């Protein structure tokens with residue numbers, strides 16, 4: 001009996017695949033050397049090295065048949081790609097529920113790349129090429145490379161569930177650690193304002209950790225997903241959503257609706273080009289909202305200000321902007337840390353300044 005043909009797999013409904021793979025990995029029985037395979041309409045078989053105890057699955061089956069293709073290179077080689085062409089294929093991509101999101105870069109035949117990724121990730125039904133994210137609402141430009149073209153998906157990470165339509169709203173795989181960190185930073189009952197909440201990138205992990213979050217988002221599409229995700233994560237009692245411009249919410253003068261915060265998250269920026277002749281930065285970025293933010297921040301509260309910063313200006317420029325805005329209000333800044341979240345573009349880093357403002 002050929003050992004490879006005797007490999008076990010557990011059958012689960014397709015939408016649960018990503019979450020169950022997480023559980024199988026945690027249980028140490030997931031076999032990453034074999035592929036997830038279509039089992040029948042709506043379900044897939046997940047390769048395991050042993051029958052899992054505490055994982056809910058439909059049945060145990062044997063994966064038999066054609067030789068196993070280990071990785072993307074195997075799948076591309078099977079499609080006739082040369083080694084040089086495989087070299088130009090992307091080395092990373094994101095699997096977000098049933099959607100694979102990839103920067104195709106200089107890959108010669110993006111559709112074939114899409115087919116290969118779909119074959120590699122049996123639980124996925126759509127592969128999207130990621131284009132630029134533009135505009136004040138940070139809208140993505142994506143292209144369907146392979147599969148059913150269903151851009152809606154439900155992604156789970158660190159126990160948080162994110163429903164989204166990747167043709168309508170952005171999702172930055174590179175911010176995964178930062179999303180998780182925000183859940184670890186907050187204390188139970190802390191009052192947090194997320195000024196640029198989107199679909200709940202930071203709001204959800206913070207609310208799941210017990211914080212009271214005022215979540216503000218002005219893009220209607222993102223706001224709809226924010227409401228859905230608040231329900232999906234069971235935090236409706238701790239999230240106060242506003243579909244508005246965050247300045248309008250924070251600058252309310254009516255004490256009855258006055259928003260006060262122990263912590264403010266400013267997760268917004270556009271590629272910050274150098275200042276033009278007239279000294280104005282052509283782009284709209286979170287530092288332009290600092291006055292509204294500081295107006296709502298309690299003395300001794302913490303602000304997390306995100307920025308896309310040319311490497312040479314880290315940390316002085318974002319920290320300087322924070323100090324300037326605080327000084328205008330007669331307040332002082334104690335910088336806790338300036339962190340690099342990820343590379344943003346050539347010579348530009350996505351950074352976040354954590355600071356206490358007295």
Ligand SMILES: C[S@@+](CC[C@H](N)C(=O)[O-])C[C@H]1O[C@@H](n2cnc3c(N)ncnc32)[C@H](O)[C@@H]1O
Nearest residue numbers: 137138172175196198201217218219245246267
């Ligand atoms: C870049 S996204 C948030 C990204 C998120 N921080 C992450 O980690 O992926 C910024 C969000 O802020 C929203 N936004 C931009 N300006 C806004 C404003 N003045 N008031 C409220 N929301 C705003 C945009 O619609 C967008 O959904």
